Amino acid sequence: MKKRIQIFPIVLLLYLISCSSRTTIDTGSIATDSLTIAKGQASFTKNCSSCHKFNQEASGPPLEGLTTSISVDWIKKFIEDPKTVIESGDERAQRLIVKYNELMPSFSQLSDEEINDIIAYLHTQKARGKKVQGELSILSRPGEKVHKLTSVKMKLTNDIQ
Numbered sequence: 316m317k318k319r320i321q322i323f324p325i326v327l328l329l330y331l332i333s334c335s336s337r338t339t340i341d342t343g344s345i346a347t348d349s350l351t352i353a354k355g356q357a358s359f360t361k362n363c364s365s366c367h368k369f370n371q372e373a374s375g376p377p378l379e380g381l382t383t384s385i386s387v388d389w390i391k392k393f394i395e396d397p398k399t400v401i402e403s404g405d406e407r408a409q410r411l412i413v414k415y416n417e418l419m420p421s422f423s424q425l426s427d428e429e430i431n432d433i434i435a436y437l438h439t440q441k442a443r444g445k446k447v448q449g450e451l452s453i454l455s456r457p458g459e460k461v462h463k464l465t466s467v468k469m470k471l472t473n474d475i476q
Contacts, residue, residue, distance in 0.1 A: 344387055346435040355436030358429050362422060369440045374417055380442025387434055394430050396421045 346352070369379040381390065385407075393400050393408065397419040401408040412418065422430070 340383055340386055342382055342387070342438065345382060345438045346431060347438070348435075351432050351435045352439055354429075355432035355434070358425070358433050359436050362425070363433065366419070370443065375415060375419060376411065378437055379440045381440070382434060382438040383442065390434055390437075391427075391430055393419070394422050394425070394433070396423055 363378075366373055366375040367378050370377055389400075389407070397408065398421065401412055401418070425433075
């Protein structure tokens with residue numbers, strides 16, 4: 316009985332450590348009502364759909380499953396001002412610019428409500444296939460070294476000026 320009692324705290328500690336090492340995305344702040352989602356769909360169609368699809372590549376990455384892989388705060392910041400996020404050294408943003416070789420335009424003219432509506436609509440588009448999951452890895456896996464970043468930054472600077 317004593318051995319069992321001594322082992323229990325160790326097993327409990329290992330369990331807690333393994334649970335805390337998983338990164339979970341808090342989606343509790345994302346609206347789920349039909350009106351918000353409908354407004355988000357309209358705004359997405361107007362502002363985003365020419366470059367983004369959900370389950371296939373376009374001039375921007377596929378967005379299916381995005382809200383379950385990336386924090387809402389990061390998505391908001393990137394929509395508002397992707398250039399600033401890239402220049403801040405954000406690894407995810409830098410991988411995107413290297414892969415797509417194109418700077419997403421800033422949508423700073425959108426209100427917080429409009430951005431939240433778009434995110435609510437994005438949240439309805441769950442990841443379904445392996446291809447999308449592979450593409451999301453460029454969005455959701457910080458920590459890798461980014462190659463060719465200097466030349467891309469130079470191209471960005473020239474394109475923006």
